[in-house]
Amino acid sequence: MEDNDGKQKKAGGRLCSICTQRKAALKRPKTLEQICRECFFDVFEEEIHKVIIDNQLFKSGERIAIGASGGKDSTVLAYVLSELNRRHNYGLDLFLLSVDEGITGYRDDSLETVKRNEVQYGLPLKVVSYKDLYGWTMDEIVKMIGLKNNCTFCGVFRRQALDRGAALLKVDKVATGHNADDIAETVLLNILRGDIARLGRCTSIITGEDGPIPRCKPFKYTYEKEIVMYAYFKKLDYFSTECIYSPNAYRGFAREFIKDLERIRPRAILDIIKSGEDFRISTTTKMPEQGTCERCGYISSQVCYIFSCLHI
Numbered sequence: 001m002e003d004n005d006g007k008q009k010k011a012g013g014r015l016c017s018i019c020t021q022r023k024a025a026l027k028r029p030k031t032l033e034q035i036c037r038e039c040f041f042d043v044f045e046e047e048i049h050k051v052i053i054d055n056q057l058f059k060s061g062e063r064i065a066i067g068a069s070g071g072k073d074s075t076v077l078a079y080v081l082s083e084l085n086r087r088h089n090y091g092l093d094l095f096l097l098s099v100d101e102g103i104t105g106y107r108d109d110s111l112e113t114v115k116r117n118e119v120q121y122g123l124p125l126k127v128v129s130y131k132d133l134y135g136w137t138m139d140e141i142v143k144m145i146g147l148k149n150n151c152t153f154c155g156v157f158r159r160q161a162l163d164r165g166a167a168l169l170k171v172d173k174v175a176t177g178h179n180a181d182d183i184a185e186t187v188l189l190n191i192l193r194g195d196i197a198r199l200g201r202c203t204s205i206i207t208g209e210d211g212p213i214p215r216c217k218p219f220k221y222t223y224e225k226e227i228v229m230y231a232y233f234k235k236l237d238y239f240s241t242e243c244i245y246s247p248n249a250y251r252g253f254a255r256e257f258i259k260d261l262e263r264i265r266p267r268a269i270l271d272i273i274k275s276g277e278d279f280r281i282s283t284t285t286k287m288p289e290q291g292t293c294e295r296c297g298y299i300s301s302q303v304c305y306i307f308s309c310l311h312i
């Protein structure tokens, strides 16, 4: 049996608390129920289906790009979305969209995984690269600016690269694999930084509806541990190395803190998201203005600064 940390334990002959027929094979991280593999697959997929329906994430006939990094979250997202699309007749045209940041020993390897996923799931893949879009790879940028702030640069470039790739694919929306842990972590970080503007929007399941292409997060309530378990039991092909340039200590502390809370009380993750959603922002709080890049017209107040830093 798997415990919460993914270690193997003996099942001990207990019956699944959902079907009461088969032997329990795992303890569900979100609820601590002892359940069988088949019921785990069912509850995992159907909870995501319910989130999609309740939040009206997609409309029939839409073209949807799945932001595919080759990691566990987006690989499971691509697999589950194509299953649900078939099973529940969503009527979606699904695509894989990958951004090649140009990070040797990381993105080149994970892109190989995405190329295999393209064949395994029968989803067309589009790759856009920083080198083609901006003339720079992240390897070159890090050589120039060092490791300080490189994640900020990369995040801004990736956001825009996903928008550009989505425009080339003519999709209606981009779905990303951000999970409940990621969102709880971001809520906490925004509180720690006093970033009220971001705190207000980081829990939204759909963002950018006023921008070129909206984004959505079907895994908003899906626990990372369950994604890992699902990928493991389904034997999905994914890439599990961390980015070589992301030693983000502050986010790392928030992540560890949330993992500690989860160990004591699994609901903690959902409760942090709920707190983030329920914060009321005072009307007197000054909000930063979201700028539009003068060079390319895309939303981003930092792109001009970054380009000028790189002397482009």
Ligand SMILES: Nc1ncnc2c1ncn2[C@@H]1O[C@H](COP(=O)(O)OP(=O)(O)OP(=O)(O)O)[C@@H](O)[C@H]1O
Residues within 6 Å of the ligand: 066, 067, 068, 069, 070, 071, 072, 073, 074, 075, 097, 098, 099, 100, 101, 158, 175, 176, 177, 178, 182
């Ligand atoms: N290079 C990329 N190309 C396309 N989509 C990406 C890329 N990097 C991140 N994303 C999207 O953003 C989501 C969150 O990215 P993050 O960097 O937090 O990765 P992660 O939590 O390790 O997720 P994953 O396990 O999917 O890599 C991913 O699940 C994916 O949908």
